[in-house]
Amino acid sequence: MDKRWIWIILGVFSVVLRFLFAHFPTLTEQVYSRGLFVVIRNAVDYTLGFSPIPLVYFLALFLIGLLIYKIKNRKKGLTIGQRVKQLLFSTVAFVGAIVFFFLFLWGYNYSRIPLEEQIGFEMEPMSIEEVKQELDRNTTLITSLRQEIKGASSYALTDAYYPTDFEHYLREDVKRTFKELGYPTPGRIRGRWLRPKGILLRISTSGVYIPFTSECHIDAGLCPIQVPYILAHEFSHGYGITDEGVCNFLGYLSCIQSENKFIQYSGHLSYWRHLAITYKSYFPEEYAEFRAALPEGILADLNSINEYQTRYPDIMPRYRDMAYDAFLKTQGIEEGIKSYGRLGMLVKAWRKKKGL
Numbered sequence: 001m002d003k004r005w006i007w008i009i010l011g012v013f014s015v016v017l018r019f020l021f022a023h024f025p026t027l028t029e030q031v032y033s034r035g036l037f038v039v040i041r042n043a044v045d046y047t048l049g050f051s052p053i054p055l056v057y058f059l060a061l062f063l064i065g066l067l068i069y070k071i072k073n074r075k076k077g078l079t080i081g082q083r084v085k086q087l088l089f090s091t092v093a094f095v096g097a098i099v100f101f102f103l104f105l106w107g108y109n110y111s112r113i114p115l116e117e118q119i120g121f122e123m124e125p126m127s128i129e130e131v132k133q134e135l136d137r138n139t140t141l142i143t144s145l146r147q148e149i150k151g152a153s154s155y156a157l158t159d160a161y162y163p164t165d166f167e168h169y170l171r172e173d174v175k176r177t178f179k180e181l182g183y184p185t186p187g188r189i190r191g192r193w194l195r196p197k198g199i200l201l202r203i204s205t206s207g208v209y210i211p212f213t214s215e216c217h218i219d220a221g222l223c224p225i226q227v228p229y230i231l232a233h234e235f236s237h238g239y240g241i242t243d244e245g246v247c248n249f250l251g252y253l254s255c256i257q258s259e260n261k262f263i264q265y266s267g268h269l270s271y272w273r274h275l276a277i278t279y280k281s282y283f284p285e286e287y288a289e290f291r292a293a294l295p296e297g298i299l300a301d302l303n304s305i306n307e308y309q310t311r312y313p314d315i316m317p318r319y320r321d322m323a324y325d326a327f328l329k330t331q332g333i334e335e336g337i338k339s340y341g342r343l344g345m346l347v348k349a350w351r352k353k354k355g356l
Contacts, residue, residue: 004093011096045187106211156304197221198312245342
């Protein structure tokens with residue numbers, strides 16, 4: 001039997017299993033998310049995870065090498081029709097392999113029990129009045145917190161404020177948050193800086209978790225102030241959370257509960273920007289006046305974030321959003337790309353549950 005059939009069969013089987021898991025989230029949670037995925041997480045992190053070089057580069061080299069090998073060893077003497085048939089067959093087999101490894105290594109987590117149900121959150125939308133109240137509260141908070149960062153001036157903060165062994169430090173912050181919420185945190189998931197700079201930012205993405213390597217990545221061109229929050233978000237993906245809004249929330253919670261003031265500030269400022277974008281969409285003139293009155297240091301940080309973003313303009317943002325929105329919806333995230341905007345509701349639910 002042609003070996004390509006193996007990947008086609010595995011791909012089809014993995015999709016069927018995905019639909020089965022979708023109807024039994026409790027089964028997914030126990031068998032996969034808190035079972036097999038934990039084994040995979042440990043197996044990769046304590047072997048390949050020790051590589052000093054991001055595994056995604058080895059994956060890219062492997063795929064390029066595989067393509068070259070297939071081209072050099074293609075069958076001779078075939079008609080055009082036979083070549084087209086073989087190409088389609090190989091393409092379907094390749095897609096089957098991608099689907100299988102994606103779902104097996106991480107993707108079945110899309111079918112697990114939502115965090116809101118596991119934690120018992122009461123989800124309610126935020127009114128624009130609540131958004132403004134939260135914005136005012138967080139403005140006071142970030143103003144006070146920034147003053148507590150040792151050595152901070154009126155200039156924008158830089159990576160000089162990162163704690164020693166930043167990756168390990170932040171990973172421990174995320175693990176404490178997951179433990180508090182009752183989620184397992186197996187292994188020692190890696191957070192990698194992806195180069196060349198702008199490779200993700202040009203598609204309006206700051207970070208990405210790649211299931212095929214089981215590693216988290218953030219763009220090396222990202223503003224240093226955003227890095228703790230974005231990496232905490234990606235670590236949350238690495239521990240089996242698929243919903244973007246939930247990962248935003250877990251990244252925020254991990255940062256604000258850190259013992260490091262700079263990491264706290266990164267989390268609070270990211271939430272502040274989320275609120276500010278919402279408020280600005282309703283009251284652009286009022287927001288402009290509000291922003292202009294911010295302390296000099298916070299303005300410098302916000303301007304620094306904006307300046308970093310302008311270095312790497314989007315490439316076809318509309319089509320990127322459409323494609324990613326469609327992908328999320330096929331994985332059971334009904335809100336699609338709008339799921340990113342659930343941060344405010346999750347923070348509200350958390351504060352209510354904690355009595356804050």
